[in-house]
Amino acid sequence: MALSKRRRTQVLRVVQYVVLVAVVVALALLIDWQQVRRGFLDADAAARLFPGVILTGLKNTVIYAALGFAVGLALGLVLALMRMSSVGPYRWLATAYIEFFRGVPALLVFIAFGFGVPLAFQLRFDTYSTVALSLGLVGAAYMAETIRAGIQAVPKGQVEAARSLGMPAGMALFTIVIPQAFRIILPPLTNELILLTKDSSLVYLLGVARDEYELTKIGREALNVSPNLTPILVAGLCYLIITIPLSQLSRYLERRTGGKRISSPESAGLEVKA
């Protein structure tokens, strides 16, 4: 029997729902809820984490991510400009940097900065600088490529208009091109902030003072005295408190400025509402 295309789509969708429900039910039956409650959902263990998990952990995670983002953004902008420079060595240097830091795990960068650099140079960074630098160096490599794409997505006519008004190249870049580029790349930059928020968990590798703990470290420490894994669950939920609003923000920005601008800059370029 021949089904119409619409009918076939409907049938297929019903099948998908049935499979989904079946999987959920099967999991629910297979899971030992008794164990889960004992293992993860211990209200007393959760309560013992407060208020430290918020006042220290959540706070420091936000600070580390923000510092890393700030360093990464500044350095990423420099790298992006170097990448587009007409000076060969600048381009090569930036390319090498980007390839390197995109290629090595953030974990290794943390170890290098936490232990290697202090050893090699006989200088001791405080925790906040170490984290800002480690996260920033890694983040910069990714952000540089995003920023470069953003700058290249600004229609060439914008620079020409600026130059024809007598603006020097640098002024045209910083007052006309870069502000527009950042409007375009706000959504991907927000995603980068989410990644850095999660990568800040690598602080747990470093020996840090109690009031410098972030979420993961707090969770792990609590694990030592907790009879179960509840602290990890609480820490995980705290990450979501930060990251879900950020990803909502990113999506909102994407809708507002529209990915449209990058695809047809000439026609859509004039439509961005500030």
Place this chain on the structure above:
Amino acid sequence: MSVLVEISDLRKSFGPLQVLRGIDLTVSRGEVVCVIGPSGSGKSTLLRCVNLLEEPTSGRVVVGGVELTDPDVDIDAARRRIGMVFQQFNLFSHLSVLDNLTIAQRKVLRRGRAEAERVARENLARVGLAEKVDAMPGQLSGGQQQRVAIARSLSMAPELMLFDEPTSALDPELVGDVLGVMRQLADDGMTMMVVTHEMQFAREVADRVLFMDGGVIVEQGPADQVIGAPRHERTRTFLARVLDPTHHGPGDPAS
């Protein structure tokens, strides 16, 4: 009349492609010169060489006594005195209309905020858009955007205005407003070089019409002569196609 623009033996190549093959041209102060010619003949390139958006391969370009082709020239200073209006308007899309008009005044000419805004409002009124000061470019029609772009250039008090097909990207019913503004500007004595396909405008406003083809000026003279009674075969062929669009051959001039 004193000479404002002096171009001698201007040549421009893009790689192996010779786009301008020796242009000689002088434009007097207050003169309106319209440049016509088929697509790819080098009209935009000529205009862009006059404010050095395109670097000439050889030849001299002198504007207001300053040789722009001198390697040591302060090109930013020279460009302040030359306004340019583009086919695609190129308003700064992240700035309001007012800021579009004030940003270069303030940052390049170092005018104070109050003065820059006064000049901006004056020029917006001049193009008939006084009420749009706070609009964003995206909220304006194409015709309005182009008039704002003209006002933006005028705010720098240029001695010379370059127009590169200012109405080609506009819906037909919006063309008239922009041409009206340009006509007013010409009447006010502005020196203008206009690349256009608007033959009616060229006939009525231009002091001189240049017909370009293949990177050279084929023919020039008063509009009535070049458009009304062209001497060269190439000019006639071109005009026949532009003035009678139903007979578009291959390589038609609409870009």
